[in-house]
Amino acid sequence: MKSIQNNLTPPIYSSRLYYFMFAGFMGLLILLLSTLHVITPGALWLVISLGLISAGVIRFSWELYSTRPEGIKNNGVWFEAISSRKYAAWILAIVLTSFYCLLYWWPEYLGFSEKGNHGLIALFDPLSYLLKNQAASQWFVYGVLYTLAILLFGIKFIWKYRHNRYQLVRTVSVVFFQLAFAFLLPEFMLRMNLPYNDFKNMWPLNYYFFDGWHLQELMNHGRIGWFMLLFGVMMIILISPVLTYFYGKRWYCSWVCGCGGLAETAGDSFRHLSDKSLRAWKIERFLIYTVLLFAIIMTAGILYTYKTGQSSLLGLSTASMRSVYGFVIGSMFSGVIGVGFYPLMGTRVWCRFGCPMAAILGIQQRLFSRFRITTNGGQCISCGNCSTYCEMGIDVRAYAQRGQNIVRASCVGCGICAAVCPRGVLKLENGSVDLHERTNLIRNERIG
Amino acid sequence: MPHIAIIGNGIAGITAARFIRKLSASLPEHQISVISSESEFFFSRTALMYVYMGHMRWKDIQPYETGFWEKNRINLIYNTVQEIDFKEKRLKFNQDPPLSYDKLILATGSKSNTFDLPGRHLAGVTGLYSKQDLERIESLSPKIKKAVITGGGLIGIELAEMFHSRNIPVTMLVRETDYWSSVLPPEEAKMISGHIREHHIDLKLETQLKSITDDGQGSVAGIITDRNEEIACEFVGLTIGVRPNIDFLRSGPLECDKGILVNEYLETNIPDVYAIGDCAQIRTPNSGRKNIEAVWYTGRIMGETVAHTLCRRKTMYNPGIWYNSAKFFDIEYQVYGLVPAQIKSPLNSFYWEDPNGKKSVRLIYDDESRIIKGFNLMGIRFRHEVCERWIQLETKLDEVIANIRLAFFDPEFFKDIAPELIQQYNREQGKNIALRSTNSLNAVLQFFKQSKSNT
Numbered sequence A: 001m002k003s004i005q006n007n008l009t010p011p012i013y014s015s016r017l018y019y020f021m022f023a024g025f026m027g028l029l030i031l032l033l034s035t036l037h038v039i040t041p042g043a044l045w046l047v048i049s050l051g052l053i054s055a056g057v058i059r060f061s062w063e064l065y066s067t068r069p070e071g072i073k074n075n076g077v078w079f080e081a082i083s084s085r086k087y088a089a090w091i092l093a094i095v096l097t098s099f100y101c102l103l104y105w106w107p108e109y110l111g112f113s114e115k116g117n118h119g120l121i122a123l124f125d126p127l128s129y130l131l132k133n134q135a136a137s138q139w140f141v142y143g144v145l146y147t148l149a150i151l152l153f154g155i156k157f158i159w160k161y162r163h164n165r166y167q168l169v170r171t172v173s174v175v176f177f178q179l180a181f182a183f184l185l186p187e188f189m190l191r192m193n194l195p196y197n198d199f200k201n202m203w204p205l206n207y208y209f210f211d212g213w214h215l216q217e218l219m220n221h222g223r224i225g226w227f228m229l230l231f232g233v234m235m236i237i238l239i240s241p242v243l244t245y246f247y248g249k250r251w252y253c254s255w256v257c258g259c260g261g262l263a264e265t266a267g268d269s270f271r272h273l274s275d276k277s278l279r280a281w282k283i284e285r286f287l288i289y290t291v292l293l294f295a296i297i298m299t300a301g302i303l304y305t306y307k308t309g310q311s312s313l314l315g316l317s318t319a320s321m322r323s324v325y326g327f328v329i330g331s332m333f334s335g336v337i338g339v340g341f342y343p344l345m346g347t348r349v350w351c352r353f354g355c356p357m358a359a360i361l362g363i364q365q366r367l368f369s370r371f372r373i374t375t376n377g378g379q380c381i382s383c384g385n386c387s388t389y390c391e392m393g394i395d396v397r398a399y400a401q402r403g404q405n406i407v408r409a410s411c412v413g414c415g416i417c418a419a420v421c422p423r424g425v426l427k428l429e430n431g432s433v434d435l436h437e438r439t440n441l442i443r444n445e446r447i448g
Numbered sequence B: 001m002p003h004i005a006i007i008g009n010g011i012a013g014i015t016a017a018r019f020i021r022k023l024s025a026s027l028p029e030h031q032i033s034v035i036s037s038e039s040e041f042f043f044s045r046t047a048l049m050y051v052y053m054g055h056m057r058w059k060d061i062q063p064y065e066t067g068f069w070e071k072n073r074i075n076l077i078y079n080t081v082q083e084i085d086f087k088e089k090r091l092k093f094n095q096d097p098p099l100s101y102d103k104l105i106l107a108t109g110s111k112s113n114t115f116d117l118p119g120r121h122l123a124g125v126t127g128l129y130s131k132q133d134l135e136r137i138e139s140l141s142p143k144i145k146k147a148v149i150t151g152g153g154l155i156g157i158e159l160a161e162m163f164h165s166r167n168i169p170v171t172m173l174v175r176e177t178d179y180w181s182s183v184l185p186p187e188e189a190k191m192i193s194g195h196i197r198e199h200h201i202d203l204k205l206e207t208q209l210k211s212i213t214d215d216g217q218g219s220v221a222g223i224i225t226d227r228n229e230e231i232a233c234e235f236v237g238l239t240i241g242v243r244p245n246i247d248f249l250r251s252g253p254l255e256c257d258k259g260i261l262v263n264e265y266l267e268t269n270i271p272d273v274y275a276i277g278d279c280a281q282i283r284t285p286n287s288g289r290k291n292i293e294a295v296w297y298t299g300r301i302m303g304e305t306v307a308h309t310l311c312r313r314k315t316m317y318n319p320g321i322w323y324n325s326a327k328f329f330d331i332e333y334q335v336y337g338l339v340p341a342q343i344k345s346p347l348n349s350f351y352w353e354d355p356n357g358k359k360s361v362r363l364i365y366d367d368e369s370r371i372i373k374g375f376n377l378m379g380i381r382f383r384h385e386v387c388e389r390w391i392q393l394e395t396k397l398d399e400v401i402a403n404i405r406l407a408f409f410d411p412e413f414f415k416d417i418a419p420e421l422i423q424q425y426n427r428e429q430g431k432n433i434a435l436r437s438t439n440s441l442n443a444v445l446q447f448f449k450q451s452k453s454n455t
């Protein structure tokens, strides 16, 4: 359909939208100027910058959605340059990837210095002192921006889906866990001279959990440290399997996790860019279990070294395995590609193809969870909205049009497929009976 | 190696092809050809609007990947059948050599009605049915400052929503007293009329299109209504219903009325020729059903039925209990069973509407026996299988109301409307019924099991 693609008239919005967008960009410009040392860092600039960004995003969302009746707001998604892989998407992808590269490998260009920050990092010093009485690091700056993104775009998301209580509750949850558990609590703990700990971030997503230095640090803190260690282990072997049994992996991936949090909120405009092809599904299964295997071997290696003092396992240096994992998986895959490629490959590239945590929860979900997406008899009209807006690239329609329930390892239970379905075909449900019978059963056949 | 030719790659034709491939797995290899002049690959007609609105790209509304057809050895022919030689069993094309078949399935779908409206041939006047219609609308769009849509049906409102998404002002002419009030009961029709206006659509009720005026260059300049109101516009959408697309078949030996006449086995008057989907007209439909039902679901069921007849045993077409669904801007609509626009004795109905005016539940029942007959839902999702089972089992209304939560299919955390519903029911009907079921999946599956053993 060439002519359709050539003749695009994007929806016209009120011109006020552009003012708010402009305000947000001004806030970002201040961050850029301070990175380039054009402005001298100071608390005032920080407040102005974050204030402009916040006001811009919030007012923008308000303007965009408050003027229209409640409902699905996907008009023009495949027309707008930012959400259809056109120039704006490429610019954003380049900016994001560059930022991640600097963050991981060249933080000094952002102004990080042991001897005293300058540039962008120094801009955040006042906030860092306020929270934990230390100078900022690149990770602090990242944490603030990351949390702010989830918060602001979480508000936008809530406004957009205000007719859907599942989306409201889920988004409040994911924002809360980022703000309280991932950001504030660890910073306060540092302030109280306790080890940095994000309680909800468990191994293997948190791949340094079993690092020698980390274990040592925890144990050095006596009871509280031991508690954190025990809690971390319990999360892996007890809490998370039980929750996954009851609710599916969604309890983590789209309700709690920080990576998921960013994808669901700031990434909402890009969810449709995920690849739905069978080929992508094959790559997904190969890659994600490879990463999981790698994570397990790497962790076994460092634990072995920690326990025995031997520096190599089966002839492989455990330290170099660990650093390769950190570089390739931890930084490049989950950060640079995972977030940097949002505007090009969709928001869940990391969650779908790389996250070892998602792999484990996915196996649990596929094998023994009560969670499934049920389909509503014969109501599906094969329109494709569900598949298009599934951030995990699941071809939901393929199941829905046959009347099959959907149990897929990768489904994060975001509920967007059910929200966008114009015929009320999909429902996320938990139930203990007939799981496999109903997933195999093709209920949309009339003649037995 | 029997060759089955199917004319039409819509839901009916494609379902037939898929099922023939599936059911003939253990038989001698069947050759399957599907011919279409509209598009190379099967697409979801119901999703045309979403392409225009930018929700999806063209390829997103194609339910199968392009490799699917080769893998399943379904031969796709992108061409127009000009004529059928039923005697020689051959399909004739314009240029290409004819194609012989052993069995023929006609699934040629519908086309838009235009009636005899003066000005219907002007540029800027179109219906919305085919891919080509959508392309035409797309290419006209940059010049449209105002669109007039005539006809208060399902396609008309979709067209209105499409233009609305591009900020093109729309006037909608509807003959009835409210939107689609020929099908919807009055309260629901009123609700949707209000909702249409909420979206700034200029809805003119009890108004019809009289003629379309020429701008002197063969394009639309405006329209005149039957109230002699003139409206300047660059586009006129004719959505006054569809009719079977069978003009090229009319002169031959095939028996047709409005559609191709078929018996309960979907057989036409010519041996080895079947008709399914929108183009088929059932000679003696089941009671309460129309002889032509131009909807997605019936096309799919017919496709499956004819495949069984061809590959297994002769199978009667049984559409089961009527159901349908649609979406009017932001309000979803579902219907199960019998829901007439005017509910008269021996039927009666219980109607509940949410204070926000965007949700409603209507239960239709037989006044004397109090057996449930139908469900009409606005802005609320109900479970198809539960509603169907209740109707099949001739469940009493009281029983349905007490267990109404079993039918709820809205996402988790949605407002539980059951207490309000039952309170109103008890008040209006002087009853004292208590809610019994939850809407947990386990409870629903339990209900299925129990009701199965009851039948």
Ligand SMILES: Cc1cc2nc3c(=O)[nH]c(=O)nc-3n(C[C@H](O)[C@H](O)[C@H](O)COP(=O)(O)OP(=O)(O)OC[C@H]3O[C@@H](n4cnc5c(N)ncnc54)[C@H](O)[C@@H]3O)c2cc1C
Pocket: A381, B007, B008, B009, B010, B011, B012, B013, B035, B036, B037, B038, B039, B045, B046, B047, B048, B049, B079, B080, B081, B082, B107, B108, B109, B110, B128, B129, B130, B154, B155, B158, B245, B248, B276, B277, B278, B279, B293, B294, B295, B296, B297, B299, B324, B325, B326
């Ligand atoms: C905009 C729109 C929205 C709709 N929404 C809904 C909905 O929400 N729910 C619902 O239930 N129904 C809906 N419908 C109706 C539904 O789409 C149709 O009932 C269904 O698509 C009919 O399928 P079919 O296979 O019978 O025919 P079609 O889909 O019309 O397929 C017939 C095909 O045969 C081809 N053909 C015909 N003659 C020839 C020939 N001589 N040579 C070659 N090819 C030929 C045609 O070009 C066409 O491609 C909608 C229809 C439209 C137009």
Ligand code: SF4
Pocket: A389, A390, A391, A392, A393, A394, A396, A410, A411, A412, A413, A414, A415, A416, A417, A418
């Ligand atoms: S299948 Fe649905 S709930 Fe699961 S990830 Fe995809 S869109 Fe979300």
Ligand code: SF4
Pocket: A379, A380, A381, A382, A383, A384, A385, A386, A387, A396, A397, A400, A401, A420, A421, A422, A423, A424, A425, A426
């Ligand atoms: S489940 Fe809903 S969204 Fe998905 S194809 Fe079917 S009707 Fe469309």
